[in-house]
Amino acid sequence: MKKMFLILALVAVAITQTVSAADEKVSPRLTQALVKEFSGAQAIHWQAFKGKDIYQASFILNHQRLFAFFNSDGELLSTGRYVAETNLPILVSKTLAARFADFEIKEVVEYTRDGDTQYALVLENSKKTVTANAYSDGGIAVISRKKK
Numbered sequence: 001m002k003k004m005f006l007i008l009a010l011v012a013v014a015i016t017q018t019v020s021a022a023d024e025k026v027s028p029r030l031t032q033a034l035v036k037e038f039s040g041a042q043a044i045h046w047q048a049f050k051g052k053d054i055y056q057a058s059f060i061l062n063h064q065r066l067f068a069f070f071n072s073d074g075e076l077l078s079t080g081r082y083v084a085e086t087n088l089p090i091l092v093s094k095t096l097a098a099r100f101a102d103f104e105i106k107e108v109v110e111y112t113r114d115g116d117t118q119y120a121l122v123l124e125n126s127k128k129t130v131t132a133n134a135y136s137d138g139g140i141a142v143i144s145r146k147k148k
Helices: 002-016 028-037 090-099
Strands: 042-049 054-062 064-071 076-082 104-113 116-126 129-135 140-147
Touching: 028 054, 028 064, 054 076, 090 129, 090 140
Parallel strands: none
Antiparallel strands: 042 054, 054 064, 064 076, 076 104, 104 116, 116 129, 129 140
């Protein structure tokens, strides 16, 4: 659970930042792991999280933009994809309506690890941007708040 929270926190940061144009150089072990797990992946871009031993691959597979997180040994930690807010679980939608009624949902990334699905969210209103993690049971944990 602790590792999943770390991954989701990194995801929340990653989706709110622009990835540099230069891709990370990764070991052949990582590229082989990606090919093994996601045969046919195209437009692959890598990003390393400094000091975390976690690498993110973003790529296109079957006309869908996906993310995969690996450790340096090539172990798949989590997968993710952008989804529409209408695909959020009902409990999450209800919590968002209650707690963030004055916010617009800008981005939703669905992440799965070991059969557990969670959501990284970017919410905005006229005063601030909030990144948060949402859980299938309707719980929401705010990762960061940034004034505009």
